[in-house]
Amino acid sequence: MNKTTTQDKILDAAEQLFASTGFADTSLRQITSLAQVNLAAVNYHFGSKKELIQSVLQRYLSVLMPRLDQEFSQLLSSQKQNDLTAVLSVFIQPLLELNKVQHHGTRTFLQLLGRGYTDVQGHLRWFFNHHYGRTLDKFVLLVQQACPDLPASEIFWRLHFSLGTVVFTMASNQALQEIAAADFNENVEIEGVIHRLIPYLAAGIASPLTLSSQAH
């Protein structure tokens, strides 16, 4: 048979357009046109555009987040002192395994994540925290254990700095890849970007407290 349902055709087309153009700048007509499906099918199967967006993200999050949660728990229960690079490296494998759920799943998901935080500030942030807040708490705890000298507020800021790095890099991933290819003859896959990110993030998060940063 191998028939893909209308729902799946919509999800596939939507995630592709969302990743490359953003949520707000992708119209339902573009999606249904690419999916070769009637316009009304989106509202019939998903209810609204907002719910379609959440469904697209859920396909990845439902695979990724339990996997991450398990890794975090395992690291938390192990007695040995975890250094920051080890904690951050936990993301690598689960992220790369998203390539199993879709062609270029890792790249697509990370781009979607970037779009999710830059395009819409409201309902996606809530959606994510509401569903996966517990998992996130475990990660923060691990970072705090790895950086015992940093006050919680400083960690808060630095983790958001890091979120910005990841989100922005992934949202503009295509443009960056093109520039890197043109200027440096580099052809970096998404895996390469991840491996470049980890040391950068680890160094930033663990940077020593300075007088100027403490004063404010």
Add this chain to the structure above:
Amino acid sequence: MNKTTTQDKILDAAEQLFASTGFADTSLRQITSLAQVNLAAVNYHFGSKKELIQSVLQRYLSVLMPRLDQEFSQLLSSQKQNDLTAVLSVFIQPLLELNKVQHHGTRTFLQLLGRGYTDVQGHLRWFFNHHYGRTLDKFVLLVQQACPDLPASEIFWRLHFSLGTVVFTMASNQALQEIAAADFNENVEIEGVIHRLIPYLAAGIASPLTLSSQAH
């Protein structure tokens, strides 16, 4: 007298709405309504929404960029070896002086910068590079001098990581400030955020090359 022209009323209202809501999500009717000005005035005085956006940014960039350019040139001509933190710290004073051009000018401009890079990918990027590419080149050169061990391609990636940090932090500045105030009783001004950013960015950019990052 003290009469503010229609153009200025539009610019003031526009920058305020653009900063808090983004360029795409702010309509001309919102702007003209807040400015208490006729809708057609935008097209009459600025031509189009796109040109209005550029004008809003220009008010700040025309002050900031020549100032930065001068600082960069000075640092380049000085013979002593500049360390990365010193190079990054060059931004602080010129940025804070934007408070002279407008109330909360620094915060507003940085938020606009964030919106500029996340909302629209196309014409603002071109606009910025076209007008201020030379200044940017000087900055990149200074960073390369401060990090002689890093290959140019690695610096390229890390500077874009850093751009992401700044842009994302500034775009979501309001939300972050609110969380920090609620969770840590912290009331951090934009100046405080800048002083927290510098050590984080410096550590990330200067982080040592690792085997894993070199392999990809």
Add this chain to the structure above:
DNA sequence: GTACATTTCAAACAAGTGTTTTAATTTAGT
């Protein structure tokens, strides 16, 4: 094969967008 529920389809809807038009008004020069 008939009855029922599910899904598809073309069309229209209501609301919002940036922009243009045309006339009225204000401002400035002589």
Add this chain to the structure above:
DNA sequence: ACTAAATTAAAACACTTGTTTGAAATGTAC
């Protein structure tokens, strides 16, 4: 004060958006 230019104003334009409607088509169970 008169004329010409610059500005403001209300209205309409052309277009896109997400969503809804009601009829046709398809699938499913008895």
